Amino acid sequence: MAMTVELPALERTEATTPETKASSARLRRYAGPALGLLLPVGLALAWEIAVWAGLSNGRLVPPPTKIFATMVELAKSGELSRHIIATLSRVASGFVIGVVAGTLFGAISGYWGLARRLLDPTVQALRAIPSIAWVPLFILWLGIFETSKVALIAVGVFFPVYLGVMGAISSVDRKIVEVGRTFRLSGPAMIRRILLPAVLPAYVVALRVGLGLGWMFVVAAEFMGASEGLGYLLIDGQQLGKPAQIVAAIVIFAILGKTTDWLIEIATAPLLRWQDAFGGRSGAA
Amino acid sequence: MLALDRVGKTYPNGVHALERFSASIKLGEIVAIIGGSGCGKSTLLRAIAGLDRATTGTVTLDDIAITAPHAKIGIIFQEPRLLPWLSVADNIGFGLSELSAAARREKVARALDRVGLADKANAWPRELSGGQAQRVAIARALVPQPEVLLLDEPFSALDAFTRRDLQDHLLDLWNDTRPTLMLVTHDVDEAVVLADRVLVMRPRPGRLFEEIKINLARPRDRNSPHFDNFKRRVLTALDRSLDRNVPDADAKSTTGEAMWW
Ligand SMILES: Nc1ncnc2c1ncn2[C@@H]1O[C@H](COP(=O)(O)OP(=O)(O)OP(=O)(O)O)[C@@H](O)[C@H]1O
Numbered sequence: 001m002a003m004t005v006e007l008p009a010l011e012r013t014e015a016t017t018p019e020t021k022a023s024s025a026r027l028r029r030y031a032g033p034a035l036g037l038l039l040p041v042g043l044a045l046a047w048e049i050a051v052w053a054g055l056s057n058g059r060l061v062p063p064p065t066k067i068f069a070t071m072v073e074l075a076k077s078g079e080l081s082r083h084i085i086a087t088l089s090r091v092a093s094g095f096v097i098g099v100v101a102g103t104l105f106g107a108i109s110g111y112w113g114l115a116r117r118l119l120d121p122t123v124q125a126l127r128a129i130p131s132i133a134w135v136p137l138f139i140l141w142l143g144i145f146e147t148s149k150v151a152l153i154a155v156g157v158f159f160p161v162y163l164g165v166m167g168a169i170s171s172v173d174r175k176i177v178e179v180g181r182t183f184r185l186s187g188p189a190m191i192r193r194i195l196l197p198a199v200l201p202a203y204v205v206a207l208r209v210g211l212g213l214g215w216m217f218v219v220a221a222e223f224m225g226a227s228e229g230l231g232y233l234l235i236d237g238q239q240l241g242k243p244a245q246i247v248a249a250i251v252i253f254a255i256l257g258k259t260t261d262w263l264i265e266i267a268t269a270p271l272l273r274w275q276d277a278f279g280g281r282s283g284a285a
Numbered sequence: 286m287l288a289l290d291r292v293g294k295t296y297p298n299g300v301h302a303l304e305r306f307s308a309s310i311k312l313g314e315i316v317a318i319i320g321g322s323g324c325g326k327s328t329l330l331r332a333i334a335g336l337d338r339a340t341t342g343t344v345t346l347d348d349i350a351i352t353a354p355h356a357k358i359g360i361i362f363q364e365p366r367l368l369p370w371l372s373v374a375d376n377i378g379f380g381l382s383e384l385s386a387a388a389r390r391e392k393v394a395r396a397l398d399r400v401g402l403a404d405k406a407n408a409w410p411r412e413l414s415g416g417q418a419q420r421v422a423i424a425r426a427l428v429p430q431p432e433v434l435l436l437d438e439p440f441s442a443l444d445a446f447t448r449r450d451l452q453d454h455l456l457d458l459w460n461d462t463r464p465t466l467m468l469v470t471h472d473v474d475e476a477v478v479l480a481d482r483v484l485v486m487r488p489r490p491g492r493l494f495e496e497i498k499i500n501l502a503r504p505r506d507r508n509s510p511h512f513d514n515f516k517r518r519v520l521t522a523l524d525r526s527l528d529r530n531v532p533d534a535d536a537k538s539t540t541g542e543a544m545w546w
Pocket residue numbers: 296297298300301302320321322323324325326327328329491
């Protein structure tokens with residue numbers, strides 16, 4: 001009885017929402033970013049006009065056109081792509097190593113209580129060390145070239161991934177695990193059909209945090225003596241007094257960081273459609 | 286036949302939750318278990334499901350000792366416990382992974398139809414109402430055709446109307462293959478509507494107190510005098526099961542009683 005009374009009401013709300021939902025979604029999709037762009041674009045424009053009108057010579061804070069011209073110049077000579085590729089490949093290899101190690105150790109600590117008690121205190125103690133403090137040691141151990149840079153990035157990526165995976169696995173709902181048990185799932189099937197999907201949302205968050213730290217640490221890594229990379233462009237710009245080059249590198253960092261984060265989001269979105277969380281929807285918007 | 290032979294359970298923390306519980310339940314029989322809060326009903330059901338092991342005694346199904354979850358025994362919990370990352374159809378098919386995809390699809394479609402949720406096959410669990418979700422849970426447990434289906438307060442989170450609806454629905458589904466049903470409930474109405482036999486338990490330690498046969502033909506009329514009669518008998522038994530316990534903990538027993546009226 002209650003069902004038959006309830007159903008028409010449900011259908012009615014479903015019938016009316018698609019229209020309003022679609023239009024408000026469209027509004028949000030375009031209005032949101034547009035509103036966010038207002039401030040930086042406005043400031044850039046104002047600065048451009050100020051320099052153009054002679055209110056400032058723009059030497060220390062170059063106007064947008066100058067920055068853009070610097071980028072174009074770097075791009076034309078092929079310098080830019082060389083630096084971008086150098087930085088990207090460092091972040092990529094550091095990220096992969098950090099993610100693999102973080103996932104492995106995080107999974108072990110999350111799955112076995114004994115391993116957690118054995119492993120976790122050490123990892124937590126290591127985490128308390130500011131990662132930049134490793135730099136001299138890494139240079140001594142691994143040399144000044146790529147290996148030490150990648151190692152530093154990997155360390156930065158490792159901790160958030162480790163913590164995320166461990167926390168997610170150890171907090172998987174026992175009730176859901178029991179469903180797997182009643183259907184007599186074997187160990188691997190339990191991992192594949194229950195644990196992996198259950199930890200996926202937290203894992204994606206951990207990956208994104210890890211990637212953010214990877215981008216942070218690549219700059220630190222490239223400050224410690226690199227001959228190429230966006231971090232090198234920063235140092236070079238400082239030493240030779242080229243602020244436009246510094247800002248150009250910063251802008252490219254921002255673009256690359258945002259793009260790679262967005263790629264993770266896009267790639268994992270189909271796997272997380274089921275999520276019933278406020279964060280899930282606001283993240284997609 | 287499901288045979289419980291002096292099943293007892295003491296938890297590692299020393300709580301003596303269940304003592305020497307014996308019963309034998311024929312295939313196709315519906316048994317309701319009722320009793321005060323904390324008298325070991327869930328403990329008993331989990332032991333039969335093989336989720337926990339009894340510390341003493343044995344659970345046997347057709348002469349097979351049950352110590353771990355068994356293919357012939359299904360369980361439905363108080364919450365639907367659907368897997369949020371699977372569609373409704375995939376949730377129902379969760380226990381059918383040995384079947385070919387086509388066979389599974391067919392069985393799932395039939396089950397969806399049977400619980401009246403054919404239009405929700407591709408919905409996510411979060412898009413279901415509580416009653417719909419519990420129906421999916423029932424379908425998921427029934428689709429592998431268990432011989433014994435255990436239900437631990439399956440409808441207690443639902444409103445009275447939906448609960449009645451699902452009780453009738455459960456009987457209807459039971460009629461298809463006639464598995465043994467073992468149902469824990471706090472609702473005397475529910476016990477008398479569904480069960481062939483009501484087992485009343487008493488707490489501290491949990492054990493069997495009284496057994497009441499419900500000799501009423503199905504479908505049962507909730508308003509008939511016979512029905513009332515059986516309800517009263519179950520209530521009286523419940524009262525007595527607690528009365529002897531009053532000096533032990535009266536605060537607990539009054540909150541327990543509130544659930545039956
Ligand atoms: N995992 C556990 N560890 C220790 N003690 C437990 C555990 N589970 C239950 N108990 C104890 O065992 C006793 C019986 O619990 P059980 O859950 O079987 O009761 P119940 O009859 O299902 O109660 P309710 O009607 O409230 O669901 C209680 O005293 C409870 O505190």
